[in-house]
Amino acid sequence: KAGVTQTPRYLIKTRGQQVTLSCSPISGHRSVSWYQQTPGQGLQFLFEYFSETQRNKGNFPGRFSGRQFSNSRSEMNVSTLELGDSALYLCASSVRQGQPQHFGDGTRLSIL
Amino acid sequence: KQEVTQIPAALSVPEGENLVLNCSFTDSAIYNLQWFRQDPGKGLTSLLLIQSSQREQTSGRLNASLDKSSGRSTLYIAASQPGDSATYLCAGTWGTSYDKVIFGPGTSLSVIP
Numbered sequence: 001k002a003g004v005t006q007t008p009r010y011l012i013k014t015r016g017q018q019v020t021l022s023c024s025p026i027s028g029h030r031s032v033s034w035y036q037q038t039p040g041q042g043l044q045f046l047f048e049y050f051s052e053t054q055r056n057k058g059n060f061p062g063r064f065s066g067r068q069f070s071n072s073r074s075e076m077n078v079s080t081l082e083l084g085d086s087a088l089y090l091c092a093s094s095v096r097q098g099q100p101q102h103f104g105d106g107t108r109l110s111i112l
Numbered sequence: 113k114q115e116v117t118q119i120p121a122a123l124s125v126p127e128g129e130n131l132v133l134n135c136s137f138t139d140s141a142i143y144n145l146q147w148f149r150q151d152p153g154k155g156l157t158s159l160l161l162i163q164s165s166q167r168e169q170t171s172g173r174l175n176a177s178l179d180k181s182s183g184r185s186t187l188y189i190a191a192s193q194p195g196d197s198a199t200y201l202c203a204g205t206w207g208t209s210y211d212k213v214i215f216g217p218g219t220s221l222s223v224i225p
Contacts, residue, residue, distance in 0.1 A: 042215055043203075056211035088153075090156070092210075102158070103156040106153075
């Protein structure tokens with residue numbers, strides 16, 4: 001069974017640009033969550049999608065947004081990139097809320 | 113507000129040694145606690161999940177305990193191996209939704225051959 005797949009693995013952008021990251025969950029998993037990991041702040045919850053609806057959102061500005069498609073694949077978008085957005089962005093999927101999450105290997109985003 | 117801390121931030125041990133990683137949390141009304149392993153540049157791999165009604169969980173050379181009253185969890189690794197070198201994170205959950213998951217900063221473990 002394929003795991004959680006995140007693309008691209010690495011991305012370099014400049015300030016002011018926007019970026020879209022993609023996550024394909026494990027087959028049958030309908031919940032997809034996104035996390036930001038930085039050395040200073042650690043792992044922080046961004047948002048969770050279930051059946052194409054955002055169910056929970058962390059404490060991040062509106063520049064961070066996401067969506068989920070009918071096949072459960074999810075994308076997250078960050079607009080007007082700032083230097084502080086440089087991080088490892090992790091996606092996790094689960095069958096449903098409250099169940100153990102399975103993580104992808106992340107997208108390493110670097111802002112120049 | 114719930115907080116999760118892990119001390120020490122880094123640990124280096126010789127191969128074969130038994131070791132304990134510590135995790136502390138501030139709210140005893142914890143729903144469950146999970147230990148993860150993260151290799152450099154990789155995502156998180158779940159190791160053990162302890163529900164609030166449980167005291168410990170075991171998997172192979174790993175044993176995790178949970179003491180809600182003292183706000184502590186420990187991950188015991190027996191007979192450490194160089195392949196155990198990684199960052200270990202604990203995460204406490206105070207509800208069924210994922211926005212209620214709080215991750216610790218992690219302990220970076222190096223097992224020296």
